[in-house]
Amino acid sequence: MAENKNEVLEMGKTAFSLFSLKIKMIIVGVAIGIFIVVIFPVVALMSVFSNDDTQSDDKKQEGSSSSTSTTITVNEVISSDNMKKYEGAVFPMPFETWDSNKDVVTSKFSPSRTITVNGVVQTRAHTGIDLVVISISNPKICSVLSGKVVVSKAGNTGYGNYVVIEHTSAENITFYTLYGHMKEGSIMVAEGTEVQAGQVLGIMGSTGNSTGAHLHFEIRMNKNSSSNAVDPYNYLFGN
Numbered sequence: 001m002a003e004n005k006n007e008v009l010e011m012g013k014t015a016f017s018l019f020s021l022k023i024k025m026i027i028v029g030v031a032i033g034i035f036i037v038v039i040f041p042v043v044a045l046m047s048v049f050s051n052d053d054t055q056s057d058d059k060k061q062e063g064s065s066s067s068t069s070t071t072i073t074v075n076e077v078i079s080s081d082n083m084k085k086y087e088g089a090v091f092p093m094p095f096e097t098w099d100s101n102k103d104v105v106t107s108k109f110s111p112s113r114t115i116t117v118n119g120v121v122q123t124r125a126h127t128g129i130d131l132v133v134i135s136i137s138n139p140k141i142c143s144v145l146s147g148k149v150v151v152s153k154a155g156n157t158g159y160g161n162y163v164v165i166e167h168t169s170a171e172n173i174t175f176y177t178l179y180g181h182m183k184e185g186s187i188m189v190a191e192g193t194e195v196q197a198g199q200v201l202g203i204m205g206s207t208g209n210s211t212g213a214h215l216h217f218e219i220r221m222n223k224n225s226s227s228n229a230v231d232p233y234n235y236l237f238g239n
């Protein structure tokens with residue numbers, strides 16, 4: 001009996017190993033089958049879907065950028081016919097458009113101005129004029145005159161994203177115009193380049209030390225320093 005038992009066990013083992021080999025082959029076969037029939041199409045579908053996602057994201061980005069901002073072309077120049085120039089003014093308004101009935105001066109040039117920025121009260125000279133175009137969204141800021149870009153800086157302090165242009169007057173006087181707080185990523189001119197009158201510099205924004213979207217515009221005489229800033233009001237609005 002004991003010998004028979006062993007024989008049965010031996011046979012069983014052999015049968016089992018053969019059987020299990022078959023099962024292994026079946027499992028491998030089924031696994032390959034499942035991969036071909038189920039997993040492969042699923043993976044393929046997923047990759048197709050993920051491509052669709054990327055495409056729709058791109059579309060979303062395109063959509064949102066076109067709805068929230070104007071498309072800017074580098075070296076875009078706004079015609080002087082479109083830029084508002086007040087009677088008696090030296091310069092046109094530094095925007096692609098200016099609606100006298102809607103667009104406003106929110107803060108004038110002042111040797112001492114007290115404002116609150118982020119809950120902090122500041123008293124200091126306001127060396128420029130704050131202009132807000134509300135008649136259109138995301139207005140383009142334009143150089144009031146041809147000149148050379150001497151500063152083109154992205155930042156989150158002070159003037160934020162700002163540009164300074166050097167000009168030479170007919171009397172051969174060097175002066176500077178400064179355009180501050182432009183929208184993040186909107187600066188369109190590089191330092192050292194020449195710009196034309198009306199050339200788009202960026203988009204009105206609120207970067208740096210700013211309480212809301214506006215353009216801080218400065219005129220600096222002889223030297224590019226805030227201590228040389230003069231009141232731009234009459235230059236823009238006439239006497």
Ligand SMILES: [Zn+2]
Binds near residue numbers: 107126128130
């Ligand atoms: Zn200002």
